[in-house]
Amino acid sequence: MDKNKKYLNIYSELINGIENNKIKANTKLPSENELMKKYNVSRATIRNALELLERNGYIQKIKGKGSFVLDINKLKLPVSGLTSFKELNSCMNAKVKTIVKELDVVQADDYLANRLEIPYNQDVWKVIRVREINDKRIILDKDYFNRKYVDLLTKEICENSIYEYLENQLGLKISFAKKEITVKKATQEDKEYLELEDYEMVVVVRSYVYLEDISLFQYGESRHRPDKFKFVDFARRNKM
Amino acid sequence: MDKNKKYLNIYSELINGIENNKIKANTKLPSENELMKKYNVSRATIRNALELLERNGYIQKIKGKGSFVLDINKLKLPVSGLTSFKELNSCMNAKVKTIVKELDVVQADDYLANRLEIPYNQDVWKVIRVREINDKRIILDKDYFNRKYVDLLTKEICENSIYEYLENQLGLKISFAKKEITVKKATQEDKEYLELEDYEMVVVVRSYVYLEDISLFQYGESRHRPDKFKFVDFARRNKM
DNA sequence: AAGTGGTCTAGACCACTAT
DNA sequence: TAGTGGTCTAGACCACTTC
Structure with missing residues (x-):
């Protein structure tokens, strides 16, 4: 799995947390600053990971507030986006x-x-x-x-x-x-x-x-x- | 319109070019390097603009090759993405x-x-x-x-x-x-x-x-x- | 005033494609 | 080998929210 792409690893780690309900819906993720420290990476890398989460409907970022976890059960995405x-x-x-x-x-x-x-x-x-x-x-x-x-x-x-x-x-x-x-x-x-x-x-x-x-x-x-x-x-x- | 967001200005300038057929379908956009020079901005700013173009189906980036303009007439996007x-x-x-x-x-x-x-x-x-x-x-x-x-x-x-x-x-x-x-x-x-x-x-x-x-x-x-x-x-x- | 995400800069190295 | 986009770093300033 570990393809040496830090942002993808962080992305999937966060997804796992959300899907296993370890990170609860309607709570805040740690701030980008905190995530930088936690994963010991630059902010751009964290932002790459969060951008993917947002694009795929896992979180909603709000300026000045933070990144909020959406309720995936309520939003139930189309799983893959392509296969029929x-x-x-x-x-x-x-x-x-x-x-x-x-x-x-x-x-x-x-x-x-x-x-x-x-x-x-x-x-x-x-x-x-x-x-x-x-x-x-x-x-x-x-x-x-x-x-x-x-x-x-x-x-x-x-x-x-x-x-x-x-x-x-x-x-x-x-x-x-x-x-x-x-x-x-x-x-x-x-x-x-x-x-x-x-x-x-x-x-x-x-x-x-x-x-x-x-x-x-x-x-x-x-x-x-x-x-x-x-x-x-x-x-x-x-x-x- | 000019909201002082460079990447949005570049984005809409490129969109205009594509929609007015000044930038032809199936051709290459200038490379990120060239766009940096042309607009006198950093690469991250160019990449922000191109990321938006790609997300909205205007271009397809191919590693090692470049950014290719898609045929919007063939792909005819859902215009807004939200309104019914x-x-x-x-x-x-x-x-x-x-x-x-x-x-x-x-x-x-x-x-x-x-x-x-x-x-x-x-x-x-x-x-x-x-x-x-x-x-x-x-x-x-x-x-x-x-x-x-x-x-x-x-x-x-x-x-x-x-x-x-x-x-x-x-x-x-x-x-x-x-x-x-x-x-x-x-x-x-x-x-x-x-x-x-x-x-x-x-x-x-x-x-x-x-x-x-x-x-x-x-x-x-x-x-x-x-x-x-x-x-x-x-x-x-x-x-x- | 302090903390948040949004934008931007100026670098760097990588993997991939072309020739 | 040279050029491309992909990833990453280490800064900076901004607008916005919260207190």
């Missing part, structure tokens, strides 16, 4: 299963070429998965990966976490994503794959995911039964 | 109208006391508004404000922007919000106020909005006709 399945379902206690319906290399048609910003006919991984939650088929995930960045995908990888494979095995660095949430009439495909009951609509989450070097490498559509969908967002007011 | 109505509808060219259906001070029942974390029976502003987009009643906004922070609200204020009033007239500093997007069966009230056509469901955006001193001052529900709803999010991968 895990992020969109905070149903931690649910029984979850992934069924791979399709796993192919296809050649980009106009639609895909456009979505992935690649030439027509270029190779693309196509992955269609159904997510079962508590034995009900609730989510249909259709994902497309630029083959240039992903040489191989297997059924096993797709049944577990593709992202874990991409990041930990292939060493791809995912940096940001654009997401779009809309509601659409359910298609024939939705009705086939999902247990939609009487619902006529699905929630569609489209994502465009980029690597660290700004290359677009994935386009995905996550289609949810509306009653089971929930998206939680923590947003800070922009400066200026 | 404007943020959730990027229909900029649409004709928009707000109709105030109800504007009262009420006493918190159990539900509201819970939502706003105030004692039972405490005074709360209740505002119910219908939003017309292109002459169709599309959104029903139900907002509740802790009276402690908002002494007076008028029909005129509610027809324009309540937030503008709170921030610019009352000087309230809004700092962050928790939002939750779900889809629910339309209620009788939804059907009454909105032109739902055949849709049986509405998209519900619940927000809890906090001031700079961490006090919760607003709870709101924004109820949307599903076909007109769209939420766009720009998310960065968390460190660690």
